[in-house]
Amino acid sequence: MSTFSGFKLTLDKIYALLKHANNPHLRLSAIHIAGTNGKGSTSAYIDFILLKSNFKTGRLNTPHLCEPRDSIRINGVPITKEDYQKTYSIIKTIDSNHNIGASLYELLVATAYWWFDAQRVDVAIVEVGVGGRLDATNVFDSPILSIITSIGWDHEELLGNSIEAISKEKAGIMKPDCKVIISPQIEEAAMKTLKNCAIEIGCSHSICVMPAKxxxxxxxxxxLELLDSVPIEFHVPLLGDYQLNNTATAVTAIDLLRKTEVRFSKITDDNIKDGIASTRWPGRLQYIDVSSILGNSVTEKLLVDAAHNPQGAKLxxxxxxxxxxxxxxxxVHWIYAATRGKDVRKCLDxxxxxxxxxIANTFSKVEDMPWVxxxxxxxxxxxxxxxxREINISTAKNLVDxxxxxxxxxxxxxxxxxxxxSIYLLADLYRLLEINE
Structure with missing residues (x-):
């Protein structure tokens, strides 16, 4: 049991909440994704591939970008404000009536699972919030697939002070007799630990992904070579060399599903190519036009990237x-803001x-995340x-400044x-520009 931002990391409350909500998670076919970096874009690639294959999908990504409902998507589209408020109210009433005392994060997870179940999605793609073993999303006894993306240093106060300890916490989403995909790892200790965990847990298929080229x-x-060694080529719309790992993970995951489960066998190589090519993931090496704020004379677009930990900063x-x-x-001219508790010194270095x-900056209070x-x-x-170092540094009154x-x-x-x-600094920019991703 670990303490995180005022509440304890334990599965007791989420299980109680879901039980009184008629256990929606038990009716979901889940792809569960943990890791330090790459979870979001990997989940998006998988989502868009499944959409191109005519599956109805639900996707949960945290943290949210502009508002909490951004985290919950059906077929790539955020839940409406009305449906979010209605569903969240149902979950909050259950929490109050049974004196569960669930955290805001646990309420969000339960809201997502309830909505996915109500919408009868074919597949729920779920990104872990923190760690894995004790994260509120980790309630699936038999996910159709578990995925561990790249592991690095983050949340050491919760997950441990070694790559091995952090990796074991992430591996907590692996389940006996279930499939697991392990992304390429920068840290050798992470790959070794994850392989050993898969063996100890008894995963039915354990596949270590090779990077795309x-x-x-x-x-x-x-x-990339598929599992039967047949090559596949695809357009990668997101920037950065690390997308070679993320796309390879998503493609390998889909390839494993279509070759081991009948209901996914209809997925074609063209579905995979079209899905990857159409994927969007805001806030990661994304160019944004800010001329509407500063005037049309600004022709250079702003490069934004929510590199919030040392591994992300290096990439x-x-x-x-x-x-x-x-x-x-x-x-390089930087606008920079960071979340308290991160290894900011290392990131700056x-x-x-x-x-x-x-330009040192701050970001707005984050809705439903008072611990941030x-x-x-x-x-x-x-x-x-x-x-x-010879760095010209100043502070700003606000984002426009x-x-x-x-x-x-x-x-x-x-x-x-x-x-x-910080992703929350980027969220302020999105709100300022009225961008709705």
């Missing part, structure tokens, strides 16, 4: 370094280089100065403009 002939296309910096080399430029500029707080801008300034400052510097000095550090 970029095509040398077609820009933006990647190729973002790797992408930027390749971008700088390609454009033959050196300077990985992201910032001599000559960069940074942003770092003070003064702390970001202090930690950046402790790097002893930050954008004005950063583009003012860009107009004088050129370079690349990047917003990062």
């Amino acid at each position: 970029w095509s040398s002939q077609k820009i933006g296309y990647a190729s 973002l910096r790797d992408f930027i370094d390749k971008l700088l080399q390609k454009k033959d430029i050196q300077k 990985l992201l910032l280089r001599d000559g960069d500029t940074m 707080n942003c770092c003070e801008t003064e702390d970001l300034v202090t930690w950046t100065k402790e790097l002893n 930050a954008l004005q400052q950063v583009y003012g510097r860009y107009e004088k000095e050129g370079g690349v403009v990047v917003m990062s550090g």
